Amino acid sequence: MRSVYLDNNATTPVDPRVLEAMLPYFRENFGNAASRNHRFGWIAEEAVDKAREQVARVINANSKEIIWTSGSTEGNNTAILGVARMYADKGKHIITCKIEHKAVIDPCKFLESEGYEVTWLDPDDKGRVTVDQVREAMRDDTILVSLMFANNEIGTIHPIAEIGALCKERDVIFHTDATQAFGKVPIDVEAMGIDLLSMSAHKIYGPKGVGALYVRRKKPRVRLQPIIHGGGHERGMRSGTLNVPGIVGCGAAAETAMKEMPTENVRIGGLRDRLWAGLSEHLTDIHRNGDPQHCLPNTLNVSFLYVEGESLMMGFGDIAVSSGSACTSASLEPSYVLKGLGMGDDIAHSSIRFSLGRFTTKEDIDYTIEQAVKTVNHLREMSPLYEMAQQGIDLSKVEWQRH
Amino acid sequence: MAYSDKIVDHFQHPRNVGSMDANLNNVGTGIVGAPECGDVMKLQIKVDDEDRIVDAKFKTFGCGSAIASSSLATEWVKGRTLDEALELKNTDIVTELALPPVKIHCSVLAEDAVRAAIADVKKKKEQAAPAVAS
Numbered sequence: 351m352r353s354v355y356l357d358n359n360a361t362t363p364v365d366p367r368v369l370e371a372m373l374p375y376f377r378e379n380f381g382n383a384a385s386r387n388h389r390f391g392w393i394a395e396e397a398v399d400k401a402r403e404q405v406a407r408v409i410n411a412n413s414k415e416i417i418w419t420s421g422s423t424e425g426n427n428t429a430i431l432g433v434a435r436m437y438a439d440k441g442k443h444i445i446t447c448k449i450e451h452k453a454v455i456d457p458c459k460f461l462e463s464e465g466y467e468v469t470w471l472d473p474d475d476k477g478r479v480t481v482d483q484v485r486e487a488m489r490d491d492t493i494l495v496s497l498m499f500a501n502n503e504i505g506t507i508h509p510i511a512e513i514g515a516l517c518k519e520r521d522v523i524f525h526t527d528a529t530q531a532f533g534k535v536p537i538d539v540e541a542m543g544i545d546l547l548s549m550s551a552h553k554i555y556g557p558k559g560v561g562a563l564y565v566r567r568k569k570p571r572v573r574l575q576p577i578i579h580g581g582g583h584e585r586g587m588r589s590g591t592l593n594v595p596g597i598v599g600c601g602a603a604a605e606t607a608m609k610e611m612p613t614e615n616v617r618i619g620g621l622r623d624r625l626w627a628g629l630s631e632h633l634t635d636i637h638r639n640g641d642p643q644h645c646l647p648n649t650l651n652v653s654f655l656y657v658e659g660e661s662l663m664m665g666f667g668d669i670a671v672s673s674g675s676a677c678t679s680a681s682l683e684p685s686y687v688l689k690g691l692g693m694g695d696d697i698a699h700s701s702i703r704f705s706l707g708r709f710t711t712k713e714d715i716d717y718t719i720e721q722a723v724k725t726v727n728h729l730r731e732m733s734p735l736y737e738m739a740q741q742g743i744d745l746s747k748v749e750w751q752r753h
Numbered sequence: 754m755a756y757s758d759k760i761v762d763h764f765q766h767p768r769n770v771g772s773m774d775a776n777l778n779n780v781g782t783g784i785v786g787a788p789e790c791g792d793v794m795k796l797q798i799k800v801d802d803e804d805r806i807v808d809a810k811f812k813t814f815g816c817g818s819a820i821a822s823s824s825l826a827t828e829w830v831k832g833r834t835l836d837e838a839l840e841l842k843n844t845d846i847v848t849e850l851a852l853p854p855v856k857i858h859c860s861v862l863a864e865d866a867v868r869a870a871i872a873d874v875k876k877k878k879e880q881a882a883p884a885v886a887s
């Protein structure tokens with residue numbers, strides 16, 4: 351059986367070039383970047399500074415504005431909790447969206463429990479919020495807007511530059527979780543008015559457990575109260591001995607992603623379109639979720655009506671994708687992102703995310719189309735919902751026996 | 754979490770997929786679950802004059818474990834009388850398919866579907882029985 355990996359939004363394999371760059375920093379160059387008075391420390395510090403440059407360049411930032419983290423969960427927490435606590439005198443209101451990653455939702459909920467107020471914007475049915483929605487939610491005591499650059503499940507990209515401009519105009523700090531967008535679509539923190547930005551190496555063919563937070567130093571100078579206290583590393587915003595090999599990998603991954611972005615986006619976007627065209631040609635009753643006009647080039651989220659996502663994944667065999675159905679959790683709750691688009695639970699249960707990547711080939715896509723068509727037909731053959739729909743029964747009018 | 758070989762077998766080669774005419778007096782139909790919960794099972798049985806199940810069919814919308822549970826249930830009820838079929842326990846399905854704890858509800862649903870089909874055919878038979886003269 352052929353093995354195909356189409357779950358690159360969950361994580362990516364380390365690129366061999368990245369691994370190559372990292373290896374010396376496990377062995378001969380093992381120094382602590384904070385050791386200021388010997389060669390081992392200097393070599394490590396130099397490597398960390400180079401990686402800072404590499405990450406900063408992708409988003410048109412200054413390398414002094416890059417703080418190393420353990421990934422986007424930490425980056426988001428550092429940004430959101432850090433701003434909330436540092437600027438509590440100014441106000442305690444935060445604006446975010448219902449379909450953010452849990453690494454934004456949960457720190458915001460935590461702040462609610464500490465007496466902050468959070469406005470949870472509703473996206474439209476394609477997953478976007480408008481700048482007007484953000485404007486209407488703004489109050490005199492708003493201190494932070496946190497909106498993801500691109501959504502991990504559906505790939506939808508928010509109007510980031512417009513929202514950034516609004517935040518500048520209203521003197522509100524703007525954080526974006528760019529975990530899925532960094533290195534995949536052009537980002538310019540200056541042109542887009544971004545004050546804080548989280549990225550993670552393992553989504554761009556770097557190692558897991560390392561990432562960066564961009565913290566604006568000028569116009570305005572953003573200050574954060576740290577959540578990790580200690581030796582005062584990273585301008586006091588994130589203490590702890592730096593993960594030098596990981597950071598070197600993060601830098602190499604960022605540089606490679608930036609260099610290859612123009613050609614890779616065309617190639618991967620072409621494969622994604624090929625996948626959607628192939629599925630739509632051979633199958634009826636499928637929907638594409640998200641916003642095709644404003645979407646990451648690598649992401650395709652599809653609802654296959656009348657069949658359940660987990661059974662689809664089982665039928666796919668060794669094709670790794672991810673499902674909007676969460677039948678494995680005791681709650682039976684489908685994806686809150688898809689539900690956040692106003693989608694019914696039944697359709698959310700029928701959804702699959704295909705996320706392509708650097709190592710995806712045309713053969714992978716053709717094989718995936720073939721397997722998906724076979725599986726959907728096999729499952730529809732045994733689906734009572736498909737049978738009812740064929741008989742013209744309106745499934746929304748049926749009285750189901752909920753259990 | 755990997756699936757047990759038996760689940761995979763029922764998933765790839767489901768037994769007794771199909772539908773019978775629900776209007777027939779000797780056919781009982783049970784439909785349980787809801788699309789928004791992620792699973793719907795339709796299980797049908799056909800009985801002879803001695804209330805023995807001579808055929809069973811299912812259609813299931815749900816995960817692999819739900820499909821396997823209903824497929825297995827149709828195999829097990831065939832040849833049993835209605836009363837014997839009522840003895841079918843979800844825990845037997847759990848054991849046979851080696852369902853993990855998070856999938857136990859699939860076996861419960863299959864048991865419910867069998868019970869609903871039995872209740873349906875019993876009700877039909879009662880209604881069809883000639884009224885007792887008073």
Ligand SMILES: Cc1ncc(COP(=O)(O)O)c(C=O)c1O
Pocket residue numbers: 359360420421422423424451453498500501502527529530549550551559561
């Ligand atoms: C949008 C988004 N934010 C945050 C994260 C968490 O990132 P990390 O795994 O680096 O903590 C992810 C990855 O799952 C993500 O997709």
